[in-house]
Amino acid sequence: MTRILLFAFIGLCFNFQASAQCCSAGNPSSDGGALGITKNSLTVSTSFLHSYSDTYFDGSTRSDYNYKEVQLDFNLLSVNYSLTDKIKLTTELGYFLAKKEVFTLFNKEKKAFGFGDAIIGIQYHAYSNKKKLLNIAHIFKLTLPVGEFDQIVNNIELPIDLQPSSGSYKFNPSVLITKNFFGSKYALSSFLSAEFSQRINTEKTDHKYGNLYKASFKVAHRTNNNLNTSISLQFQHRKKALNRGDIMESTGGTSLMLQPGISYHLKNNYSVNTSMGIPVYKNVNGTQLTNKYTFEFGISKIFHLKILKPQIDPKML
Numbered sequence: 001m002t003r004i005l006l007f008a009f010i011g012l013c014f015n016f017q018a019s020a021q022c023c024s025a026g027n028p029s030s031d032g033g034a035l036g037i038t039k040n041s042l043t044v045s046t047s048f049l050h051s052y053s054d055t056y057f058d059g060s061t062r063s064d065y066n067y068k069e070v071q072l073d074f075n076l077l078s079v080n081y082s083l084t085d086k087i088k089l090t091t092e093l094g095y096f097l098a099k100k101e102v103f104t105l106f107n108k109e110k111k112a113f114g115f116g117d118a119i120i121g122i123q124y125h126a127y128s129n130k131k132k133l134l135n136i137a138h139i140f141k142l143t144l145p146v147g148e149f150d151q152i153v154n155n156i157e158l159p160i161d162l163q164p165s166s167g168s169y170k171f172n173p174s175v176l177i178t179k180n181f182f183g184s185k186y187a188l189s190s191f192l193s194a195e196f197s198q199r200i201n202t203e204k205t206d207h208k209y210g211n212l213y214k215a216s217f218k219v220a221h222r223t224n225n226n227l228n229t230s231i232s233l234q235f236q237h238r239k240k241a242l243n244r245g246d247i248m249e250s251t252g253g254t255s256l257m258l259q260p261g262i263s264y265h266l267k268n269n270y271s272v273n274t275s276m277g278i279p280v281y282k283n284v285n286g287t288q289l290t291n292k293y294t295f296e297f298g299i300s301k302i303f304h305l306k307i308l309k310p311q312i313d314p315k316m317l
Helices: 002-014
Strands: 040-057 068-082 086-101 109-129 134-144 169-182 186-197 206-208 212-222 227-238 252-263 270-284 287-304
Touching: 040 270, 109 169
Parallel strands: none
Antiparallel strands: 040 068, 040 287, 068 086, 086 109, 109 134, 134 169, 169 186, 186 212, 212 227, 227 252, 252 270, 270 287
16 A cells, blocks of 8 residues: 555656756766665666756746756766775766757757766764664765866857856765664655855856755655665755856755655665656746756665685795
8 A cells, every 4th residue: 555655646746847946067966875885895876867947937936938948868877885884985977968958939959968077975974873773974075077068069169057067176065864763664864965166267167156055854664675765855055156256146046856766676786766856846046947857767786895815824924
């Protein structure tokens, strides 16, 4: 019965017509992290993200303005290594299969593709209370703009939001809090993060992304030994951007997104994950194109690495 209700709920979410802010340049935000990985384990995962935006908002009100639509298809490769039971090293590399703007009034489009940003990070399991089943981890990530920026297609320089790479170094500190309950299949988690971008200063671009602040609250349910289901509420607030030192009034804002998800564990330490992002509230500065939905599908595998022992007995030397 629980499964039927859950899939019915997700089906309703696919038809929900709410909106949220559109994606900016660079990799879309990745997962906040996970606890419970043991020492010397390696997790390799790849995920596909599809996002579509076609609705303009003025403040918190839907606008009749109709200028363009944006669609992106994005692939992320992630490798995480658990150095100890408390420290995990992370790396990510993003690639845009397609990042497209369609101008509805002129029936024309601009399209970009290529590598986005690379991310390196470290996660530290700072606190664990076995009696309360409470855990806290600190995560620090650094974004490296390794992909192409100031990209030109058909002799036209693409707008900054359409560039595959963000063109900016970014620092992303965050905190992950998890709470379990004895004898319960339910678990709670909260993820708080901030993103601070370096000013882009090239021959063609002088731009500073607004700082980004995010908070999410998730309820997860272990439906059976292999299936985990979840629902999360994600809050996001972005400050206004700067262009050549001037504030861009129609940038930044606040949004709230509902995200149901499913994770299924397979044999040989494989797992598949899927989720749907449905914006339920937003309040943008000025008039902006906003996101209609996001869909993500991923596959991951955990490898338990063995420590290589010396082939020669030191006592014999």
